[in-house]
Amino acid sequence: MKPTPKVVLLEDRFADHAPERRVLEPLGMLVIEGGQAHTTEEIVELCHDADGITVNLTPITSAVIAGLERCRVIARYGVGYDTIDIEAATARGILVVNVPDYCYEDVSDHAVALWLACVRKTAIRDRQVRAGLWDIGRRDPIHRTAGKVFGLAGYGGIARTVHRKVRGFDLARVLVHDPFVSADVVRAAGAEPVDFETLLGESDYLSCHVPLTAKTRHLFDRAAFARMKPAAVFVNTSRGGLVDTTALHESLRDGRLSAAGIDVHEKEPVPRDYPLFALDNVVLSDHIGWYSEESQVELQTKAAQGVADVLAGRTPAHVVNRPRSGRPGPIAP
Amino acid sequence: MEIVITDHGFPDLATEEAVAAAAGATLVAAQTKDPVRLATAVADADAVITQFAPVNADVIAAMRRARVIVRYGIGVDNVDLATARARGIPVCNVPDYCIDEVADHTLAFILALTRQVVTQSRMVHEGEWKMAAPPAAFRTLAGMTCGVVGFGRIGRGVVRRIVAFGGRVLVSDPVAKPEAVAALGGEGVPLPKLLAESDLVTLHCPSLPETKGMINAQTLAAAKPGLLLVNLSRGDLVEPDALVAALDSGHVAGAALDVFAPEPIPAGHPILGRANVVLAPHVASVSAASVHRLRTTVATLAVTALAGGPLPSIVNGVAGPRIVSA
Numbered sequence: 001m002k003p004t005p006k007v008v009l010l011e012d013r014f015a016d017h018a019p020e021r022r023v024l025e026p027l028g029m030l031v032i033e034g035g036q037a038h039t040t041e042e043i044v045e046l047c048h049d050a051d052g053i054t055v056n057l058t059p060i061t062s063a064v065i066a067g068l069e070r071c072r073v074i075a076r077y078g079v080g081y082d083t084i085d086i087e088a089a090t091a092r093g094i095l096v097v098n099v100p101d102y103c104y105e106d107v108s109d110h111a112v113a114l115w116l117a118c119v120r121k122t123a124i125r126d127r128q129v130r131a132g133l134w135d136i137g138r139r140d141p142i143h144r145t146a147g148k149v150f151g152l153a154g155y156g157g158i159a160r161t162v163h164r165k166v167r168g169f170d171l172a173r174v175l176v177h178d179p180f181v182s183a184d185v186v187r188a189a190g191a192e193p194v195d196f197e198t199l200l201g202e203s204d205y206l207s208c209h210v211p212l213t214a215k216t217r218h219l220f221d222r223a224a225f226a227r228m229k230p231a232a233v234f235v236n237t238s239r240g241g242l243v244d245t246t247a248l249h250e251s252l253r254d255g256r257l258s259a260a261g262i263d264v265h266e267k268e269p270v271p272r273d274y275p276l277f278a279l280d281n282v283v284l285s286d287h288i289g290w291y292s293e294e295s296q297v298e299l300q301t302k303a304a305q306g307v308a309d310v311l312a313g314r315t316p317a318h319v320v321n322r323p324r325s326g327r328p329g330p331i332a333p
Numbered sequence: 334m335e336i337v338i339t340d341h342g343f344p345d346l347a348t349e350e351a352v353a354a355a356a357g358a359t360l361v362a363a364q365t366k367d368p369v370r371l372a373t374a375v376a377d378a379d380a381v382i383t384q385f386a387p388v389n390a391d392v393i394a395a396m397r398r399a400r401v402i403v404r405y406g407i408g409v410d411n412v413d414l415a416t417a418r419a420r421g422i423p424v425c426n427v428p429d430y431c432i433d434e435v436a437d438h439t440l441a442f443i444l445a446l447t448r449q450v451v452t453q454s455r456m457v458h459e460g461e462w463k464m465a466a467p468p469a470a471f472r473t474l475a476g477m478t479c480g481v482v483g484f485g486r487i488g489r490g491v492v493r494r495i496v497a498f499g500g501r502v503l504v505s506d507p508v509a510k511p512e513a514v515a516a517l518g519g520e521g522v523p524l525p526k527l528l529a530e531s532d533l534v535t536l537h538c539p540s541l542p543e544t545k546g547m548i549n550a551q552t553l554a555a556a557k558p559g560l561l562l563v564n565l566s567r568g569d570l571v572e573p574d575a576l577v578a579a580l581d582s583g584h585v586a587g588a589a590l591d592v593f594a595p596e597p598i599p600a601g602h603p604i605l606g607r608a609n610v611v612l613a614p615h616v617a618s619v620s621a622a623s624v625h626r627l628r629t630t631v632a633t634l635a636v637t638a639l640a641g642g643p644l645p646s647i648v649n650g651v652a653g654p655r656i657v658s659a
Contacts, residue, residue, distance in 0.1 A: 105475040105499065113444030120441040122611060123454035129612040130455075130605055134597035135342050144620035146433040168494035170433055261450070270462060277457055285453045286464065292473040 005311050007304075008034040008047045010055040011077060019300035020054065023308055040064055047071065052307035055084070062088035073097060073310035075303040076320075086321050096320040097306035101157055102299040103290040108161035110289035111207050111237045114261025117283045118233045119145060119205070121259075124280050143231065146170035151203025152191070153219070154238065155181045159209035163191060175199050200227040205235070212239035222247040231258045237289040240265040249275040252282055263289045334358040334639045336632075337378035339386035340366055341405065348625065349382075352632035358639055368392055375399060379657070380635040383411065385596070390416040400654040401425060401638035403631050406618065407487075408567055410540040414649040423651035425634045425644050429486060430626040431618035436490030438617035439535055439565055442589035443479070443495070446533070446561045447472040451589075451611045466609070470586065472532075475499035480531030481519065482547075483538035483566065484509035491537060492517045503527045506538070528552055533561040540567035550575040559586045565617040568594035577603045580610065591617040 007024055009017050012035025024031050034046045038058060044067030047053055051070050053060070056077040065071075065088040074084060076098045089096050117123050121142055150171045152159045155178035163174060167190075174191040175198065183193040199206065206228065210216050220234070221244040228234070234257055236243055245266045251257040259281040265274070268287055276282050302317070309316040336358050338346070346360060353360045363374035366386040372395035375381050379398050381388070384405040393402075393416045402412055402424045409426050417424050445451040453465040477500045481488050484506035496502050496518035503526070504519040511521035524547075528534065534556070538544050548562065548571040562585055564571055573594060579585035589611035593604070596615055604610060618627075638644060638654040647653075 106471075106473045109444060109473050109475075109498065110448045110450075112440070113448035113450045116437060116441035116444055117450045117454070120438045120617075122438075122441050122445050122613060123451045125613040125616060126451050126611050127455060127458055129598065129614050132600055134614045141621045142434075142616070142619050144433055144622050145437050165497045168497040169437065274462075277462075283450055283454050284457050285448070285450055286462065288449075288453075288464070288471060291468065291471050292476070293469055294473055294476040 005029045005051040006032060006049060007052040007054065007307055007311075008032045008050045010034050010037060010043065010047075010053060010058045010060075012036065013056065014296065014300060017300065019297045020304035023301055023304035027308055027312065029308070029311070040067070044068075052311055054303045054307060057083060060084040060089070065089055065092055065094065068092070068094065073307050073316070075099070075306040077299055077303045078102075081320050084320075090321045090323045093323045095310050095316070095323060097303075097310065097316045098318050098320050099299055099302040099306065100318055102302050103292075103295040104157045104161040106292045106295040107158045107237050107289040108165055110263060110285070111158075111162050111209075111235050111261075112165050114235050114237065114263065114283055114285070115205055115207060115233060118235070118259035118261050118281075119143070123283050145205075147172045148204040149173045149175060149202055151175040151177070151194075151199045151206040152209060153196075153199060153206060154178050154209035154211070155186060155191075156209060156211075158237075159207070160189065162207055162209065163189060173202075175203055196224075197227065200224055201229070203232060204229060205233045207235040207237070208242055209238050210242055212241045217241050218244045220244065220248065222250070225251040225257060228257060230256055233257070233259050233261070235261040237263045240268060245275065249279070252276075252279050257281075259283070263287055334379045335377060336360050336380045336382060336635045336639075337375050338362045338364075339371055339374065339381065339383040339388065340364055341382075341384045343624075343628065348628040349632040352629065352636060356636035356639060358636055371395075380638050382631055382635055385411055388412040388417075393417050393420060393422065396420070396422065398657045400641075400657055401635060401644065403634045403638075405627060405631050407431070408539055409648050410567060410569075418649045418651055421651060421655045423638070423644055423647040423654060424649045425638075425646045426648050427627055427630045427634075428646055430630060431620070431623040432486045432490050434620045434623045435487045435537075435565055435617045436494055438591065438613075439487075439491045439537075439563060440494050442563045442565065442591070442611060442613075443474070443533060443535065443561075445611045446563070446587045446589050447474060447477070452608060455608075470609075477501075477532040478503060478530055480505065480527040480534040482506070482524065482527065482534060482536045484514060484519075485537060487566075488537035489517060491535060492519045503531055525555065528556045530557065532557060532559065533563065535563035536566045536570050538566060538570065540569050545569050546572050548572065548576065550578065553579045553584060556584070558584055560584065561586055562588040563590075564588070565591040568592040568596060573602075573604060577607070580607050587611075589613075591615055 037043045037046045040063045043064050052073045054075045062085045073095045079100045155176045175194045176186045176191045177196050177199040186193040219242045261283045263285045306316045371392045375396050381399050381402045390413045404426045449465045456465045480503045482505050502519040503522045504514045505524040505527040514521040587609040591613040
């Protein structure tokens with residue numbers, strides 16, 4: 001008789017691990033909560049005979065990986081996997097899987113929330129009413145969204161979900177710039193594929209959904225903001241490093257941009273002297289776009305599913321590495 | 334011919350004056366909400382335009398020559414419609430100038446409550462950078478049930494927008510056809526069911542005797558705990574004391590209000606101090622384009638009535654402009 005597959009959850013920040021148990025236990029797997037393990041020794045002691053591991057922020061170093069006798073899969077709670085020594089895992093035949101798609105609904109809601117807060121000026125009106133003002137706004141006009149142009153920088157899963165959600169509005173056009181997505185895909189979705197210059201020049205609203213790489217750092221710099229329409233609204237819920245904060249601040253301060261909704265910041269946590277704090281035409285939040293109770297459950301479920309798939313001999317949804325030879329055979333019943 | 338404007342909140346009347354001048358009429362702005370002064374102001378008016386001033390039975394009785402009363406907006410609850418009708422004076426509104434604006438503002442309010450963007454922004458301006466609300470207050474519409482009360486032009490615009498977010502959408506409107514609601518992706522239900530099952534309720538109905546105070550201590554108690562309430566229609570649909578009490582008990586988790594009873598919100602009113610509330614000064618209908626359209630349409634209705642022409646948006650059952658002998 002085969003031993004019961006063992007999965008260790010290296011995570012101590014989630015409220016509970018019911019979502020992982022719901023995936024793994026019906027498959028006959030033993031689930032161990034290992035959030036208390038932090039040092040190499042503690043992790044190895046707990047995980048040496050584990051078949052699968054889920055991990056959040058705990059570093060999985062080459063030393064840890066050297067101590068894993070049976071492990072076939074490590075699942076990272078989230079998109080990034082820089083806390084895992086991928087090379088060592090690959091050499092040892094361990095698949096690393098991640099969860100790049102767990103918060104589309106949440107981030108896209110947040111992007112639309114920031115966009116509409118900028119357009120309808122809800123944050124500043126709320127402060128004005130609380131300060132005792134009522135008949136206001138004559139010198140601070142609001143413009144209708146009907147007939148306007150909505151631009152999406154990047155057209156991955158979150159941007160596509162934003163696109164779906166703005167379809168109920170009476171926008172004239174949706175422009176998409178994504179060098180990795182074919183023009184046909186964009187057209188089939190009812191948007192117009194455009195180059196970056198056109199996106200900047202023609203969008204009344206521009207929502208940014210681009211991964212941060214060496215090439216995309218400061219994609220939105222002084223020159224980019226200068227090309228945008230003076231009444232444009234800029235929204236960023238992807239990565240703060242895409243934006244030159246100094247250039248954004250100047251553009252907002254000088255009225256070269258109408259407003260911005262910013263959830264992600266070039267430096268996080270944001271510095272005390274963050275220049276955007278002082279502006280009225282910016283709506284800030286603190287990298288919370290991804291979060292809801294549901295997205296948390298989705299994250300835990302999908303990480304566990306990645307482990308379950310590998311142990312059952314199925315192809316997991318999102319694989320980070322390609323070991324030449326995996327460890328033998330499915331273990332799960 | 335004289336057109337009297339009881340009250341308005343615009344920086345000038347250039348738009349209206351241009352329309353009136355082209356028709357050979359003059360324009361007088363009384364700028365009062367006092368019924369006694371209003372009665373004097375409208376006595377010799379050939380047409381009356383009003384924004385928020387109470388055009389009650391006494392004010393209407395004082396109108397010796399008015400051929401029409403035109404409201405700057407959709408709601409006509411500041412005008413005594415029955416008295417106007419008894420005197421043969423048609424009351425006109427402008428039913429369609431701001432549908433996109435109010436529907437957009439509704440989504441802005443809904444998402445402000447679910448994503449905490451206004452509370453977070455307020456906290457920033459109070460000099461604090463920390464989470465504006467507990468984690469559970471950050472919600473996603475795909476997992477929620479939204480109840481839309483009223484399926485008129487604005488209610489439909491809200492339903493059309495909100496179904497794209499993926500949640501369940503309930504609609505309550507005594508005159509809406511269930512098929513029409515279903516065609517937009519909503520589910521027609523009676524109001525008690527909507528209140529019992531919705532995580533968020535947004536009001537899009539007129540202020541009528543049967544809707545005034547519809548959100549009160551009793552209906553709130555029957556609503557789902559943790560309810561989010563959005564109101565951009567009329568302030569008197571919601572009993573303010575009941576709402577404050579429900580916010581304080583936590584039964585209502587948040588509210589976004591563009592309208593209030595009374596307006597402006599009195600200084601020191603407890604609603605002004607509640608953190609989980611988003612407030613706006615009755616601006617959901619506003620955009621540069623909608624305001625221009627509203628003012629042009631209102632002035633055109635007034636001069637049309639002066640010329641005895643047909644009026645497209647009479648709301649009190651009068652056939653046309655009152656015929657007044659010169």
